[in-house]
Amino acid sequence: MTALSASTVRDEEKVVRLRRDPLLIALWILLAAVALVWIAPFIFITFTALKTGSEIMTTNAFAPPSTVAVENFSGAWVKGNFSTTFFNSVIITVIKVPLGLMISAMAAYALARIKLRWNKLLLVFVLFGAMIPFQVMLAPLFTLVNSLGLIDTYIGIILPYLAFGVPYQVFILHGFFNAIPKELSEAALIDGASHLTTFRRIFLPISLPVLAALLILDFVATWNEFAMALVLLQDKHMWTLPLGLMSFQGQFSNNYGQLNAAIVMTVIPAVIVYLIFQRYFVSGLTSGAIKG
């Protein structure tokens, strides 16, 4: 009884404090104003993408377009070769992301649940890779992929993408598997199930939320990747979306409407994925990085 009334009093206090606290109101106004600044570039780009060339030069940056110049989009689509780059990006992402998650989960399970002499060493080995910038290895990576005859092929870019996705994912999944009670897997193993079965039938199903979070993060990372694609995909017909956008900027930089339409079309898939899967981003990012 006393506890109940005490907490009610505290709640009332809180509400009053919220309502009256000028500091919180000021804080809200400040945060909202900065948030407006944060989305301003998106508004500006979208408006410009919908304006005709002459309107861009005569109207204010934040003036909404008077007529909707849809031809910017169709023009940019054709000139920027979007059908090719979009297709390549889809193929590479759709193969790489699930496959990478699968092999990372397998390895993470083995490291977390099968006793081996070099478990700890392998974990440090893999964690190390998560920290090293792959940009330092662009040249030898080109050399390697070239010597395998895989420049300008899907396999030639997917394999390095898989390799560079492994460290972070193994690290996160290892942490997750490690936290699962031992009894769960031991019961299955005593009943005669192999590690492969235990992994597939028990660990995969219960780790679906983590896998979903990693899937989304990896989708965006793969979709956005630029530097490796620049080195390993030299042929225009193999280019991914980011490479297409980059070349577009150089070639058609005086057609501002089309340039902005190209930016919008490149950015939109990631924005849609983000808006749908928002909460997974946060959990995926933080599940490994911060454990208290």
Added chain:
Amino acid sequence: MFHTAYLKTPRAQALILLVPAFGAYTVFAIWPMIDVVILSFQRWNGLSADRLWVGLDNYRHIFTHDPVYWIAFNNTVIWTILSVIFPPFVGLLLALGLNEKLFARGTMRAIYYLPVIIAPIAVATMWRWMYDPFFGLFNQVMTSFGLQSWIQDWLGDRDVALYSMFVAFTWQNVGFSMVLFLAGLQNVDRSLVEAARIDGAGRWQVFRHVTLPALQVTVTIVIVLSTISSLKAFDIVYGMTGGGPAQSTQMLALWAFTQSMQIFDFGRGSAISVTLLLITLAVVVPYLRWSQKREEAAR
């Protein structure tokens, strides 16, 4: 049969599970890292059959005869210092604010995080257009506020370009620090905050003596991640300025790429990469030891 019997041992099963991931990782991530060190002692154009061993020549050249190397080095250092300070600091402020129960805080969090998921190359393209001296957003806004004297060629002026680029980088990366700090704030003991409040502590005192100590681990993680990501700065430089004007925005990662993949001097490019690798290791190795110790202490 031998095969099926062998498959039943945990060792064999471990191998099956480990090989795909570690195979790909070793061949396509670890081997190139070793090869970049080997290449840095060789002269090679990337195509001819023989890679000529030249010892320390490449290093001697980049340190003493390459006028761009030290510019790129300085810019990388400036860039790293800036990105360890600003995006995390702004991210922390936003996280502290958005940790309060405010109207529409979910929406605001989403807005601040949105740029993080945009391709860096798209960010570069966006901002290059916004910095356009004639029709871009910045000069238009300056003009409409009557600040014509502030108008700049943001990316064309070598004294300004690096910082213009950094503003775009900050815009993109603040959300990342913010999310990590928001997660870290979950670890702040609510009852401790209330107790401090009841004892008459002000907001600053609560922050200084309760919140900040609880955030210590998060702060370390954010700073290390920011350092690493700043050393990786490549896409944004390549897409925004290409290192120009007059190399004023050149950085180590891009200069290594340019030497190898555009000038076809794989030896010198690799030597530049190795110096960047060593700088990264100087940050990563102490961090790994620290986190290992922390994990052992938690056990």
